[in-house]
Amino acid sequence: MIGRIGSWCHDRRRLVVVLWLLVLVLGNGVAGGIGDAYRQDFSLDGFESTDGFEIVQSSFEDGGGSPLSGQIVFKAEQTIFDPAVRTAMEKLFAEVAELDHVVSVQSPYAPSGGFQVAGQGDARGKIAYATVNLPEGIDFTTSAAVGQEIRDRMPKIDGLRIELGGLMFAAFVPPSAELFGLAFAVVILIVAFGSVLAMGVPVGVALFGIGVGGALVILASHLLEVPDFAPFVGLMIGLGVGIDYALLIVTRHREQLHAGHDVRESIGIAMQTAGRSVVFAGATVVISLLGMLLMGVGFVGGLGITASLTVAATVAASVTLLPALLGFAGLNIERTKWRGLLAAGFVAVALIGAGLQLPLLIGAGLVLALITVVLGFFLAPLKREVAHRPPKPRRETAAYRWSRVIQHRPWTSAIAAAALLIVLAVPVLGLRLGFSDESNFADDTTTKRAYNLIVEGFGKGSTGPIYLVAKVDGPEQVSGLGAVKERVTADPQVASVLGPQTNRADDPTAMRWLVTPRSGPQEEATTALVNRLRDDVLPPVEQSSGADVLVSGLVAGNVDMSQYMAARLPIFFGAVLALSFFLLMLVFRSLLVPLKAVIMNLLSIGAAYGVVVALFQWGWLSDLTGVSPGPIEAWVPMMLFAVVFGLSMDYEVFLLSRVREEWRRTGDSRTSVADGLAATAKVITAAAAIMVVVFGSFMLEFERTMKMMGTGLAVAILFDATIVRMLLVPATMELLGDRNWWLPGWLDRLLPNVDVEGDL
Secondary structure, eight states: OOOHHHHHHHHHHHHHHHHHHHHHHHHHHHHHHHHOOOOOOOOOOOOHHHHHHHHHHSSSSTTTSSEEEEEEEEESSSSSHHHHHHHHHHHHHHHHHHHOOEEEEEEETTTOOOOOOOOOOGGGGEEEEEEEEETTTOOHHHHHHHHHHHHHOOOTTTTEEEESGGGGGGOOOOOHHHHHHHHHHHHHHHHHOOOOHHHHHHHHHHHHHHHHHHHHHHHHHTTSSOOOTTTHHHHHHHHHHHHHHHHHHHHHHHHHTTTTTTHHHHHHIIIIIIIIIHHHHHHHHHHHHHGGGGGGOHHHHHHHHOOOOOOOOHHIIIIIHHHHHHHHHHGGOOOOOOHHHHHHHHHHHHHHHHHTTTTHHHHHHHHHHHHHHTTTTTOOHHHBBOOOOOOOGGGSSHHHHHHHHHHHHHHHHHHHHHHHHHHHHHGGGOOEEEEEOGGGGGGGGGHHHHHHHHHHHHHHGGGGOOOEEEEEOSSSHHHHHHHHHHHHTTTTTTTEEEEEEEEOOOSSOEEEEEEEESSSSSHHHHHHHHHHHHIIIHHHHHHHHHHOOOEEHHHHHHHHHHHHHHHHHHHHHHHHHHHHHHHHHHHHHOSSHHHHHHHHHHHHHHHHOOOOOIIIIIIIIIIHHHOOOOETTTTHHHHHHHHHHHHHHHHHHHHHHHHHHHHHHHOHHHHHHHHHHHHHHHHHHHHHHHHHHHHHGGGGSSSSHHHHHHHHHHOOOIIIIIIIIIIHHHHHHHHHGGGGOOOOHHHHHHOOOOOSOOOO
């Protein structure tokens, strides 16, 4: 079926390319016309923090503000009550209150705003903040635009410093690291295959897939709860898998050309074999990502669906657009002239400049590329074809010799590789899920400067206060809750307690307190305080008064979300592992091969988790990474797990299918492993190198979660393509021998036949 699709697309290549261009242009035109509707709700129905906020919204006239807010933080040399400072700031607050998307502004100059003025140490009366409340459901792109409007209106007065704080107002920095990764992908492909067309076709297919996938993400945001960072996650994954999948097919196509087939025949064979592997691997990634729906969180499910749409678009481009482009390339995919090779190198330099945001490097690269192309029509040396060395016989390659070395010492190799991965995974034992705060922003951002002012004036805990809320029924319960402040203040982790405040003086129905911890929102001590208030501090008061005191606010909501997702992770992991085992069992008709694959993938992803914890939670090498210590974002581990498991299945199928093909042909389990590894080593190494560079380039991004995702994916792919594929796979297959392919007869008869590699 896939082979026939490939031949059809080759024969009608002009139509296929035109259709893809129409889909790309029209899809993005429609998406751009209607705009996006990104949103994420970090609250969970039925949880204490959500119930508490609902009480405040329904009972207090100010509605408790919004869970989505930012701060205008300011510091005066003398005092914020200086007439010139006060006049300017009150004018600013009034203007901000009139902006679109602003619900209200809580001024420190208001009668109830005294707690928003610093009252400690040298900062007393010099630092204050106004809270800007935004509507629920607003996305970060819109709120960042509101922040820019506020910055444009800030008064400039000598001795007055104004900063804009809060995650909602953080300046939006579009990612550019993908250009850096793309540049190195160009270099790796040229080095590996020595052909500009063999490089350009996979890159072009990946870009088409990402372009269509990006439009689908925007359209899906109107139907699902899609977070605003979903396009960047899709871009990261789509760029990696798009080049990877196209590379596998192009490699098989070139092999068939070398074997003497014409272009049409080799495309059909490549699609029937490698193309089927790509469809299978892509389907596995899609299913793994859709497993995120098991988490039961709206924005997490939306993230999984939209990422799977991008992967599906890249798979569709690989099996339809790619054969058409290969048809246009013809036999020229084997030929490269020096002018094209040098021009491609200079374009890579321009892409690196774009990724690093260096205009001079961009211009130099593009100018040199243009000069090379022009001179290439006149200078004989640039017209010449690049000479390629004939490929070595399979059994003379380094990969074959390496496999034989490992097979001679299988126990040593297996134990050493497993021990290394286990040691790297040790930090996972200290994994702490959560949500990072503004302390992780770069020092030169207004967000971090505002955070530092708040800490200076009010302490770290003031950047993430905890709210206590209670429904009351009559004055007796109000009186009975009088002990709340005393008990909470006695906790050593509490800096101060404001309140209680009732919703009305006569016949109150609700009360609230504002608790300021001594630690910041993302710190483990704050999470422990939230749990301690719920489990130990408040229950005696609740029992004596008959009223429930709910621990609420954004910090408590983040704790609830993190604990909920941590509890659901085993379900998600179990579903993905079971799916991977079953699919590999179908493909390879074996029990031990899928069991080994699952265990080895767990080792590699566990090691990747360990590296992420060491770098981002413990802060190792922070001078190099620019990352401050903080919790691991609650959604990152499951996204890493879904993507890496799907991608590792790709390499697993590609390698083991060749090993099994050799075993069925020769019956020799030892040589089949070495031959299979030698046949696939080059393409797996190139594909993995591209993935590592593309994902690793996101370490250059401004946003912490993008750094975290890119690092985790790059490290996992690196471990999978080196330690697992080069050490564990040949060693364990040598130890098991023919038992690798054992499957009980009764089970073999029950399972449907799935032929991923197809028939030549």
